[in-house]
Amino acid sequence: MPTYRAPRGTRDLLPDDRAVFDRLMRLGADLTRRYGYRPIETPLFEQTAVFERGIGEVTDVVEKELFRLAPRTDESEAWALRPEPTAGIVRAYVQHGMQTWPQPVKLTTTGPMFRYDRPQAGRYRQFWQFDVEAIGDPGPAIDAEIVELGHRFYTEAGVQGVEVLVNSIGDPACRPAYIATLTDYYRGHLAKLPPTERDRLERNVLRLLDSKDPDMAGLNAAAPRITDHLCEACSAHFESVKAHLAALGVPFRVEPGLVRGLDYYTRTAFEFYVAGREGQQQALGGGGRYDGLVALLGGRPTPGIGFGLGLDRVALVLAEQGGADGAAAGAEGPLAVVVSADPDDTVSRLRIATELRAAGLRVRADLARRKLGRQLESAGKDGAHFAVIVGEELVDGQVQVRDLQAGTQRTVAPGDLARELARAEATHHHG
RNA sequence: GUGGCCUUAGCUCAAUUGGCAGAGCAUCGGAUUGUGGCUCCGAAGGUCGCGGGUUCGAGCCCCGCAGGCCACCCCA
Numbered sequence: 001m002p003t004y005r006a007p008r009g010t011r012d013l014l015p016d017d018r019a020v021f022d023r024l025m026r027l028g029a030d031l032t033r034r035y036g037y038r039p040i041e042t043p044l045f046e047q048t049a050v051f052e053r054g055i056g057e058v059t060d061v062v063e064k065e066l067f068r069l070a071p072r073t074d075e076s077e078a079w080a081l082r083p084e085p086t087a088g089i090v091r092a093y094v095q096h097g098m099q100t101w102p103q104p105v106k107l108t109t110t111g112p113m114f115r116y117d118r119p120q121a122g123r124y125r126q127f128w129q130f131d132v133e134a135i136g137d138p139g140p141a142i143d144a145e146i147v148e149l150g151h152r153f154y155t156e157a158g159v160q161g162v163e164v165l166v167n168s169i170g171d172p173a174c175r176p177a178y179i180a181t182l183t184d185y186y187r188g189h190l191a192k193l194p195p196t197e198r199d200r201l202e203r204n205v206l207r208l209l210d211s212k213d214p215d216m217a218g219l220n221a222a223a224p225r226i227t228d229h230l231c232e233a234c235s236a237h238f239e240s241v242k243a244h245l246a247a248l249g250v251p252f253r254v255e256p257g258l259v260r261g262l263d264y265y266t267r268t269a270f271e272f273y274v275a276g277r278e279g280q281q282q283a284l285g286g287g288g289r290y291d292g293l294v295a296l297l298g299g300r301p302t303p304g305i306g307f308g309l310g311l312d313r314v315a316l317v318l319a320e321q322g323g324a325d326g327a328a329a330g331a332e333g334p335l336a337v338v339v340s341a342d343p344d345d346t347v348s349r350l351r352i353a354t355e356l357r358a359a360g361l362r363v364r365a366d367l368a369r370r371k372l373g374r375q376l377e378s379a380g381k382d383g384a385h386f387a388v389i390v391g392e393e394l395v396d397g398q399v400q401v402r403d404l405q406a407g408t409q410r411t412v413a414p415g416d417l418a419r420e421l422a423r424a425e426a427t428h429h430h431g
Numbered sequence: 432g433u434g435g436c437c438u439u440a441g442c443u444c445a446a447u448u449g450g451c452a453g454a455g456c457a458u459c460g461g462a463u464u465g466u467g468g469c470u471c472c473g474a475a476g477g478u479c480g481c482g483g484g485u486u487c488g489a490g491c492c493c494c495g496c497a498g499g500c501c502a503c504c505c506c507a
Contacts, residue, residue, distance in 0.1 A: 008498070008499095060504075060506080064504090065506085084507085117504085117506080283505095310507030314507095339466090340465095373465090374460085379467070380468055387467080389466070400465095402467090
């Protein structure tokens with residue numbers, strides 16, 4: 001009922017929400033630093049062609065979910081908000097000649113992505129992704145390393161029950177023949193295909209494989225598997241990826257129906273799922289190898305692999321699984337609140353708080369003109385450890401320091417305040 | 432883009448067959464004038480999502496729209 005509200009499919013991350021995101025972003029930053037990735041920022045929007053050519057014109061993401069920006073001039077430029085980070089990062093790789101850097105170039109970014117589709121819980125028009133890309137290494141060892149990194153993110157974030165699904169979707173040498181085989185197969189059973197599936201047959205056969213239509217289950221189970229139709233190189237690559245994953249102890253499952261929605265993927269494709277939760281937003285992240293993308297965007301043929309993890313969904317699942325965890329992260333109160341016996345004396349409160357802040361302490365000054373009792377009550381609700389009480393003793397150069405948890409109180413000279421509070425925090429509360 | 436369900440205070444929810452919009456929590460204030468957490472008292476807070484229609488009268492019935500949710504589509 002407010003006159004203005006956040007646009008459809010977007011939401012405000014209130015401090016408690018933001019605290020969870022902060023934690024996840026710090027984890028991502030720490031993990032990628034350990035693995036040797038460097039942070040990069042690319043624009044939130046690109047020329048539409050970057051996405052159309054990179055992701056593929058006939059993908060859902062480009063066809064119906066691209067968040068296009070209306071041009072303001074006749075510059076003949078068409079822009080769109082990024083629906084995923086990889087295309088922009090690869091564009092930057094080409095633009096800045098990163099092929100002259102030591103390969104592979106290992107990059108990471110975290111930020112909002114935009115897709116114009118119909119919102120649902122865990123599905124937004126603006127959502128956040130933690131993204132990792134390694135460009136310039138043909139694998140297969142790095143494929144396993146990157147899957148392990150993604151898996152570790154969930155583990156260290158505390159998400160329970162994450163499943164790693166992997167598959168190989170071949171490359172230009174073997175995929176076309178497989179697609180032809182698969183198309184023939186479904187054409188042979190055309191009568192059994194639901195209308196919507198029939199429509200997709202000519203446009204993107206691979207999508208039929210992961211259809212959730214119950215009528216498709218039997219048909220799909222018997223469908224030719226791409227892993228049986230890989231060329232020798234792709235097959236060897238896939239076997240090696242699996243061997244590396246096993247060696248690293250990453251639990252994974254080969255999922256023959258796993259095909260990713262973006263055209264640029266080759267060979268290794270993987271997704272992270274969380275099982276056993278309500279709703280359909282079970283995909284927490286995914287990625288794959290994109291050996292053709294750099295060339296597609298104008299660079300020299302260069303292999304690459306990466307993944308994106310949906311932070312909104314991780315936070316959602318974390319809240320479902322853990323509960324109080326998120327709230328606790330956001331509830332850091334000040335070390336002390338400066339209150340005054342004289343409701344009108346905001347000067348003393350502010351001056352003392354300023355001195356303590358200059359000394360590096362977290363201090364709130366209660367600037368409301370209300371009686372002392374209310375100020376102390378407010379300090380308690382804030383979760384403050386101490387209240388610094390300014391009263392008539394100030395003329396004798398003294399203030400009261402009250403330990404709000406213990407209920408004890410003693411007299412301190414303002415000059416000693418910062419040292420006393422810092423020491424008390426260190427001893428009482430480990431910091 | 433398709434279909435279904437839902438929308439009352441900041442939050443969680445009440446409101447009889449259509450008959451004067453309420454509670455709890457949260458917020459703010461008070462309980463003889465310098466000491467919080469408990470308790471008591473009080474205040475503020477609502478175009479009942481928005482717009483039409485039916486009716487003497489609509490939070491309640493009908494239509495449209497918006498938003499949320501669910502299932503598709505698809506993904507994060």
